Amino acid sequence: ETGVTQTPRHLVMGMTNKKSLKCEQHLGHNAMYWYKQSAKKPLELMFVYNFKEQTENNSVPSRFSPECPNSSHLFLHLHTLQPEDSALYLCASSQASGQGYGYTFGSGTRLTVV
Amino acid sequence: GESVGLHLPTLSVQEGDNSIINCAYSNSASDYFIWYKQESGKGPQFIIDIRSNMDKRQGQRVTVLLNKTVKHLSLQIAATQPGDSAVYFCADRSPANTGNQFYFGTGTSLTVIP
Numbered sequence: 001e002t003g004v005t006q007t008p009r010h011l012v013m014g015m016t017n018k019k020s021l022k023c024e025q026h027l028g029h030n031a032m033y034w035y036k037q038s039a040k041k042p043l044e045l046m047f048v049y050n051f052k053e054q055t056e057n058n059s060v061p062s063r064f065s066p067e068c069p070n071s072s073h074l075f076l077h078l079h080t081l082q083p084e085d086s087a088l089y090l091c092a093s094s095q096a097s098g099q100g101y102g103y104t105f106g107s108g109t110r111l112t113v114v
Numbered sequence: 115g116e117s118v119g120l121h122l123p124t125l126s127v128q129e130g131d132n133s134i135i136n137c138a139y140s141n142s143a144s145d146y147f148i149w150y151k152q153e154s155g156k157g158p159q160f161i162i163d164i165r166s167n168m169d170k171r172q173g174q175r176v177t178v179l180l181n182k183t184v185k186h187l188s189l190q191i192a193a194t195q196p197g198d199s200a201v202y203f204c205a206d207r208s209p210a211n212t213g214n215q216f217y218f219g220t221g222t223s224l225t226v227i228p
Contacts, residue, residue, distance in 0.1 A: 045215055102163055105150075
């Protein structure tokens with residue numbers, strides 16, 4: 001356990017479904033991130049939250065909708081996804097959105113869109 | 115744009131040998147670098163970091179070397195063990211990046227042969 005917990009670990013959903021990914025950290029970190037990891041590609045930053053405020057949306061399609069109710073929890077709401085959205089979705093946290101803080105990652109949610 | 119790449123996508127070494135994983139980055143303003151290890155079914159885990167005011171940093175069995183002149187980063191693993199088999203990512207950060215955003219390479223898959 002890294003201190004960042006993601007649920008579910010695996011998710012299969014149809015293109016018309018709505019589902020949510022959950023991330024929770026109890027490290028006292030103030031910044032949380034969503035990354036997408038696809039085969040043979042670098043990790044792609046999707047969203048950044050700093051002190052519950054979204055500070056970055058990296059041109060992510062609107063079928064992905066993040067929510068950060070507090071500094072410890074982060075959600076990614078999914079609807080009308082496409083098969084190419086199948087990937088490992090990683091949540092990470094860091095002490096703050098500032099210099100020199102590395103990330104702590106969760107184990108990810110393996111998403112398959114059918 | 116930013117690119118962080120790895121010289122080899124795969125590396126195989128004999129158990130007990132030393133491993134060297136290389137990484138090139140493109141942003142000369144990058145000031146903080148991290149190596150991550152990702153085992154199958156897990157999220158990336160922090161291994162070691164280095165700031166741009168250093169050219170070498172040692173941890174337990176791992177050493178990171180930074181050559182800012184050629185924008186090159188390497189990870190050396192001493193006496194490689196089967197448990198070291200994983201994908202290794204380098205990541206860099208620039209003060210100009212919004213928030214604490216790191217850019218990740220595509221990863222090198224290390225296989226340790228018993």
